[in-house]
Amino acid sequence: MTDSVASLRRKITSTEELKSVVSTMKAMASSSISQYEHAVYSLDDYYRTVQFGLIACFQRHHSPNVIKISNQQDRLGVGVIVFGSDQGLVGQFNEVMAEFVTRTLATISAHKTGHKIVWAVGERIKSRLADTHWAEKKVTLKDDFILPNSINAITALVGDILTDIEAQRELGTIDQVYLFHHRPQVDSIYTPVSQQLLPLSESLQKNFTDLKWPTNNLPEVLPERDKTLRALVREYLFVSLFRACAESLASENASRLAAMQRAEKNIEEQQNDLNLSFHRLRQSDIDEELFDVISGFEALSDSD
Structure with missing residues (x-):
């Protein structure tokens, strides 16, 4: 009995230590979620400014040098940017994304015969993508980018991806670029989403041209309009990638938070079971000692 009680006491101590670690990870995940969500919200005003700049360009001028689609687009390659995770304890975060990318690219492959270049941001998502069947041919997986662990590191990452x-576009290897990432959701923690970054789709251009300028003073694009439009498109791409990275990191931490909450619940249930077993064994040990005392007392009484 003594060994069993001692063993349970060690298990209870280990469980308490594990619960402390889980609580710390929960706090870190919650803090990170707030940080990345705040970064996404802070982009709204800047994105709106870029959007109105594109509105001015598209309403007044249509620059074929920037937005045209190649006549041989079916033979050119496709660039794919996928945000995943580098760390574990995120549930099916990477598996869901890999499956979503596979399904979406299968649709794209039906219309494109060119090579695919995949920028996998996150070591774990890269390994998941490498295991899929479509990665066996006509696909190059690149892992030149490290997933940032803070807001300050996102800017450098986005700059490197755009470069x-x-x-690749200047080399003529790709003409389309697609972006995949997880977006935070209230009901289901996160959901995988995708968007076509390049070339600017006709629907996106139409949305810009259909929007009305907020004042009666119509804008005028300065000389070198194509150069201005290219700069605005680059800023649009920068904001889109920055937002995607921040949303992916927020989703990752939300998934980790949910995993830690489940772990904490399991630990608490295990703690209760261990404590009940400990008290039951301890009480049984005390009862046996009392029985020994009573038996000894009765034996002494009978001898008298």
Whole structure:
């Protein structure tokens, strides 16, 4: 009995330590979620400014040098940016994204015969994508980018991705770019989403041209309109990638928070079971000692 009680006491101590670690991870995940969500909200005003700049360009001028689609687009490659995670304890975060990317690219492959270049941001999502069947041919998985662990590191990451994409477009290896990431959701923690970044789709251009300028003073684009439009498109891409990265990191931490909450619940249930077993064994040990005392007392009484 003594060994069993001692063993339970050690298990209870280990469980308390594990619960402390889980509580710390919960606090860190909650803090990170707030940080990344605040970053997404702070982009709204800047995105609106870029959007109105594009409105001015599209309503007044249509620049084919920037938005045209190649006549041989079916033969050119596709660039794919996928945000995942580097760390574990996120449930099916990477598996869900890999499956979503596979389904979406299968649809794209029906119309495109060119090569695909996939920028996988996150070591775990890269390994998941490498295991899928579509990665066996006509796909290059690149892991040049490290998933940022803070808001300050997102800007550098986005800049590097845009530079690499521009290099591939100048080489003529790709003409379309798609973005995949998780977006936070109230009901289901997160949901995988995708969008076509390049070329600017006709529907996106139509949305810009259909929007009305907020004042009666119509804008005028300064000389070198194509250069201005290219700069605005680059800023649009920057905001889109920054938002996607921040939303993905917020979703990752939300998934980790949910996993820690489940773990904490399981630990508390295990704690209750261990405490009940400990008290039951301890009471049984005390009862046995009392029985020994009573038996000894009765034996002494009978001898008298």
